[in-house]
Amino acid sequence: DAKTTQPPSMDCAEGRAANLPCNHSTISGNEYVYWYRQIHSQGPQYIIHGLKNNETNEMASLIITEDRKSSTLILPHATLRDTAVYYCIVRVLQGAQKLVFGQGTRLTINP
Amino acid sequence: DTAVSQTPKYLVTQMGNDKSIKCEQNLGHDTMYWYKQDSKKFLKIMFSYNNKELIINETVPNRFSPKSPDKAHLNLHINSLELGDSAVYFCASSQTSGRVNEQFFGPGTRLTVL
Numbered sequence: 001d002a003k004t005t006q007p008p009s010m011d012c013a014e015g016r017a018a019n020l021p022c023n024h025s026t027i028s029g030n031e032y033v034y035w036y037r038q039i040h041s042q043g044p045q046y047i048i049h050g051l052k053n054n055e056t057n058e059m060a061s062l063i064i065t066e067d068r069k070s071s072t073l074i075l076p077h078a079t080l081r082d083t084a085v086y087y088c089i090v091r092v093l094q095g096a097q098k099l100v101f102g103q104g105t106r107l108t109i110n111p
Numbered sequence: 112d113t114a115v116s117q118t119p120k121y122l123v124t125q126m127g128n129d130k131s132i133k134c135e136q137n138l139g140h141d142t143m144y145w146y147k148q149d150s151k152k153f154l155k156i157m158f159s160y161n162n163k164e165l166i167i168n169e170t171v172p173n174r175f176s177p178k179s180p181d182k183a184h185l186n187l188h189i190n191s192l193e194l195g196d197s198a199v200y201f202c203a204s205s206q207t208s209g210r211v212n213e214q215f216f217g218p219g220t221r222l223t224v225l
Contacts, residue, residue, distance in 0.1 A: 034213070043115070043201050043216025044154070085152070096142040096166050096207050098156035099214060 003027065004088045009106045018075040020105050022088030025069040030092050033064060035073045036099070037084040044087065044101075047073065051093075078109045114138050115217035117202050123223045124192055132187045132220045134202030142166075143185035144203040144214065145177060154201070160185055161207065192224045 005023040012018040024033060034049040048055055048062045050071070055062045061074040075082050085104040091097045115136045124130055136143060144167070145157040159167035160179040174190045189196060199221050203214040 038154075041199075041219070043203070043219055044214075045216070046211075046213035049211065049213070087154075093212055094207060095212075096144075096159050096161045096205070097212075098144070098159060098167055098169075099146075099154075100156070101154040103153075 003090050003100065004102050006086070006088055006102060006105045008103060009108070011108050011110055012075075012078050014080060014109050014111050015077055018078040018082065018107060018109070020073040020075075020086050020088075020107060021070065022073070023070045024088070024090045027068050027090050028092075031090045032093050033062065033068075033071050034089045034091060034099075035060070035062065036087045036089065036101075037082075038087070038104070039081075039084040044099075047086075078107075080109050080111065083107060083109045115202055115204055115215050117200075117217040117220050119220060120218065121221050121223075123225065125225055126192055126194060128192050129188070129190045130192060130222070131189070132200055132202075132222070134185045134187070134217060136183055136202075136204040136215070138204055138206070138215060139183075140204040140206045140215070141182060142205050142207050143179065143182075144205075145185065145187050146201040146203060146216075148199040148201060148219070150198070158185075158187075189222075192222075194224050197222055197224045 035047040036044040038044045064071045087104040142161045158177040199219045202217040205214045
C-alpha cells in the first residue's frame with residue numbers, strides 16, 4: 001500500500017503556480033520524498049526528490065514541512081503540458097527500491 | 112537517443128497464447144524493473160533485476176517469467192494469456208548507487224488479450 005495521501009484531482013490556470021500537496025505522516029527517518037508524473041499514456045517521469053530541506057530544480061520546487069509529515073510540489077508557472085497525474089512516493093535513497101504508486105493527483109491546467 | 116525502449120508498443124493477441132515483451136536501456140544502469148498499469152490506472156511493481164539477478168518478485172502468477180540476458184535487457188514472457196492480463200506494461204531502470212536513484216521509464220507496451 002502507498003504510504004502517501006494526495007487529493008485525487010486539482011485544477012490550475014495556465015501561467016499560475018500549481019501547488020500539489022502530499023501527506024506522508026508515517027515517513028521513516030531514512031526515507032526520501034520523491035515526485036513523479038505521468039503524462040497521458042506515457043511512462044512516469046521523475047520530477048524531484050528531497051529528504052528534509054526544500055529543493056528546487058528546473059522543473060519544480062519541493063517544500064517539506066519541518067516534521068516531514070507532508071510536502072508540497074510547486075510548479076511555478078504551469079503550462080498546458082504540465083497536465084498529468086502527479087505521484088508522491090516515499091522511499092529510501094539507495095538500493096533497488098520498488099516505487100509504490102498511490103492514486104496520485106490528476107492536475108489539469110486550464111487555458 | 113531513447114534511454115529505455117520497449118517492443119512492441121502495442122500487442123493484441125488471443126487468450127491462451129504466449130507472448131514476450133522486450134526492454135532495453137542504454138543508460139548503463141544496474142537495475143531494471145517491470146511495472147503493470149491496469150485499466151484503473153494503478154501502477155504496480157512486478158519484478159526487478161539487479162545485475163541480472165532477480166531481487167524483487169511481487170505476487171505475480173508464474174505464467175509471467177522475466178529474463179535478463181544482460182544488464183541492459185529485461186524481457187517479460189507471458190504464458191497462457193488471460194483476459195485479465197490486458198494492461199500497459201512499463202519497463203524502468205535505475206542506477207541504485209546513484210545520488211538520485213530515480214527510475215527512468217520506457218514508453219510502455221499496451222497488451223490487449225481478446
